Amino acid sequence: MKQTKLYKEYSDTLRKYADVEHSIAVLSWDKEVNMPPDGNAFRTQQIATLSGIAHEIATSERFGDVLEELHGNDKELDKEALKNVQLSHNDYQRGKKLSHEFVVRRSTVCSNAYHQWLKAREANDFNLFKDTLEEVVKIKREEAELVGYEGHPYDALLDEYEANYTAAMLDTLFTDVKAKLVDFVREIRGQEQVNDAFLLKHFPKQAQWDYSVDILKKIGYNFKAGRQDWSPHPFTTTFSPQDVRVTTRVSENDFNSLLWSSIHEGGHALYEQGLPAEKYGLPSSRYTSLGIHESQSRLWENNVGRSLPFWKAQYSNLQQHFPTQFGNVPVEQFYKGINKVQSSFIRTESDELHYHFHILIRYELEKALLEDNLQVADLEDAWNEKYKAYLDIDVPSANQGILQDVHWAYGSIGYFPTYSLGSFYAAQFYHQATKDIDGLEAQIQAGDSSKLLTWLQQNIHQYGRTYSALELCERTTAEALNFDYFYKYAVEKYSGIYGL
Amino acid sequence: MKQTKLYKEYSDTLRKYADVEHSIAVLSWDKEVNMPPDGNAFRTQQIATLSGIAHEIATSERFGDVLEELHGNDKELDKEALKNVQLSHNDYQRGKKLSHEFVVRRSTVCSNAYHQWLKAREANDFNLFKDTLEEVVKIKREEAELVGYEGHPYDALLDEYEANYTAAMLDTLFTDVKAKLVDFVREIRGQEQVNDAFLLKHFPKQAQWDYSVDILKKIGYNFKAGRQDWSPHPFTTTFSPQDVRVTTRVSENDFNSLLWSSIHEGGHALYEQGLPAEKYGLPSSRYTSLGIHESQSRLWENNVGRSLPFWKAQYSNLQQHFPTQFGNVPVEQFYKGINKVQSSFIRTESDELHYHFHILIRYELEKALLEDNLQVADLEDAWNEKYKAYLDIDVPSANQGILQDVHWAYGSIGYFPTYSLGSFYAAQFYHQATKDIDGLEAQIQAGDSSKLLTWLQQNIHQYGRTYSALELCERTTAEALNFDYFYKYAVEKYSGIYGL
Helix, strand or coil, X not given: CHHHHHHHHHHHHHHHHHHXXXXXXXXHHHHHHCCCHHHHHHHHHHHHHHHHHHHHHHHCHHHHHHHHHHCCCCCCCCHHHHHHHHHHHXXXXXXXXXXXXXXXXXXXXXXXXXXXXXHHHHHCCCHHHHHHHHHHHHHXXXXXXXXXXXXXXXXXXXXXXXXXXXXXXXXXXXHHHHHHHHHHHHHHHCCCCCCCHHHHCCCCHHHHHHHHXXXXXXXXXXXXXXXXXXXXXXXXXXXXXXXXXXXXXXXCCCHHHHHHHHHHHHHHHHHHHHCCHHHCCCHHHCCCCHHHHHHHHHHHHHHHCCCHHHHHHHHHHHHHHCHHHHCCCCHHHHHHHCCCCCCCCCHHHCCCCCHHHHHHHHHHHHHHHHHCCCCHHHHHHHHHHHHHHXXXXXXXXXXXXXXXXXXXXXXXXXXXXXXXXXXXXXXXXXXXXXXXXXXXXXXXXXXXCHHHHHHHHHHCHHHCCCCCHHHHXXXXXXXXXXXXXXXXXXXXXXXXXXXX | CHHHHHHHHHHHHHHHHHHHHHHHHHHHHHHHHCCCHHHHHHHXXXXXXXXXXXXXXXXXXXXXXXXXXXXXXXXXXXXXXXXXXXXHHHHHHHHHHCCHHHHHHHHHHHHHHHHHHHHHHHHCCCHHHHHHHHHHHHHHXXXXXXXXXXXXXXXXXXXXXXXXXXXXXXXXHHHHHHHHHHHHHHHHHCCCCCCCHHHHCCCCHHHHHHHHHHHHXXXXXXXXXCCEEECCCCCEEEEECCEEEEEECCCCCCHHHHHHHHHHHHHHHHHHHHCCHHHCCCHHHCCCCHHHHHHHHHHHHHHHCCCHHHHHHHHHHHHHHCHHHHCCCCHHHHHHHCCCCCCCCCHHHCCCCCHHHHHHHHHHHHHHHHHCCCCHHHHHHHHHHHHHHHHXXXXXXXXXXXXXXXXXXXXXXXXXXXXXXXXXXXXXXHHHHHHHCCCHHHHHHCCCCHHHHHHHHHHCHHHCCCCCXXXXXXXXXXXXXXXXXXXXXXXXXXXXXXXX
């Protein structure tokens, strides 16, 4: 009885926390999508106030007491409830390791770093960012010590984004990437390049918008529980599992921009729409890790959206939307064009193979910074050397190199690897789905991806945080994350495209 | 020193309260303007959670203690600060008179009433609404007793919308309305009707939108600190003085719908954009009363927007936007058409003269209900009798009569008169403005209303609640609210239009 009552208090507190957190999401979404320019100062203040209130709720002593009482006490609670309590208890303990003073200091450091990064971008000069980045690295090292770790300080930071994953595990993965992918991609670069000129014709904005709505519906995105808007940097945001919004962007001279933004964010949104609404606020209704989140966007974007069967079904509709652009382009040529592999400077514009070198470079640099084996003063040189080594290119400027990402300025060190994890999980999940679903490829080629979505909902979405990324992977594919699934997918697909 | 420190705590609390309140406004705006249908349940919950948090902030014991310490203690604080404290002290005391139990009960009663009102609307049958409206009247009587009053229970309810105004003062005003306006309007109805068929042609949605943006800019609405969107029921909402948004609606077969919605809401928004941003959260940066708020919307809508000088300046642009609709209509004919006086059932579609009979009727009924001189069971008959008496029309159905407004279902009894006060204040302010600003009419006829806006900012907007409606009126026009300004404006304008 007492446990049940306490569990109710626990759930109510988390629901209240979620309400405030999702309100912040509404204010932030509006800021990106709608807000008039003068609204910025007060909006920033309002978000900060709500963040403070959310923090108070999540860190209140009473909530700590409730968690302490419930934690490990399995007299009345079922397995899922106990798991929720355990996760919240961990979150609370982790949160308590960082004092209020530290959190405020970190926020100030990162806020300064962000503004300094903007200035550095404007001047295209890393020197303007150096000192504040140094501060960021310092405070993230401090954070790692406060949080604690067994192996590498990186583990403490990574854990926030990808619970239970470690630098040692990433090292194993990226050793594979280096051993296998670098040579394979180099081989591709030696082949004749595919033609993608038809993707760079003129595509009117409204026509692109209409098509993006079509394609979102096609993959199963529920517009009754979401909407799409424009924003310069596409993102997915969740106000509840029944209001999950995506944004997309457009370039009238490059169809890639909108197409992959919409499908990618759509994949994220399908995960959020698939979380159990009736458990709103509880860990069991929240995404389990950034890597798993990214696996959902990448699976739809790459494994489905950049596959030939998918376009065999979708292509005639695409041609109807854009007759002058695609009318004379055979679907096989389109398929090759959207899978063009080309070494380039910018991570977010990269193809799905080179992408992992961008991540690998950031991971190696982050680790070295945390180990104090690399100084921020030497970071740009180190960056450029690695781009030469892994991508065979000379970085022409800071903006096209070391200054391209905002993540470090935000203090997000340990975040980048989750992007690669996403692709690797996606390949492994998709491989499993083709085994579990009879004739999946034929279904997709017939324009029906609904069984795939159901499979993802049943194996991944419905559990929220009930299973960690590692557990989900084991349960769903009967083995730990294994780079070979991605590698085999890559070799098979791109050997075909590039005639290797 | 101590007072200064306490005043800082007071200001910080109000800023936090304002942040939460404006966050609620963002969530509510999004709900009306953007939200996908399935989002409703969680959004309602999120708004309720934030409302609870706002309530906690505004009613905390500590805040009460701070107010008590500051109140009437003028050792360190300047006049404006003391006024802020006095107003907040009043608010706090008023709030304390209503127990938490009462507030929850009232919210339940009104929530039920609203749903019952929707059902009654659907069935076009007042009987379905009777019982819950009875409950609303009962709880509002209880509220009046809890809040307390000197003269009439109506005063206690009116005070929330129009501080310091009383039923006795309204009686004086509405006696004038009855004595002067009823006969004058009856006289108009005896004249030949003006032609407004050109307003009922086909007006494409996008062209109307473009024009509404033009006209908002023209009256001085700042799009850098706001934006316009579509919504079924137009409204103005404030997230800060630097983000004040309006919505408008459209009928493709009636140009009136968009035109007056945009100008009316634009007038509200000019007031909010004119409140002092640097005093964010304090009473001195909030609108002083609903009557004054409405005076700003009505002044722009009617005194400016339905005047001949205004259209002499704007008409060629309007004709360019709608050449087929207005190309052959002289401006004088347009002016008469937009000022058509016609008895009708629906308040929100009324002309600016009949409008006050709609309000008068509601006021008389509300008062009688509170006095227990009228039973809800007899309300529909009483309503219909008054429409016959004041507007010479037979109400054909509940939806076109007693069920047309949502206000009573929301528990907003004592609210309606602020609409008439708005028009009367507007006439008095505008009359004063023409005296204070040399050649105002000529300026407006030359397309320049900027001096009028500055006059409103300097005399009204900048003060927030520092002066009450009554004080503002006295300060600005050197007399109390006087119906004769509206009456003279009406007689002069409509005698011209209808050849009396």
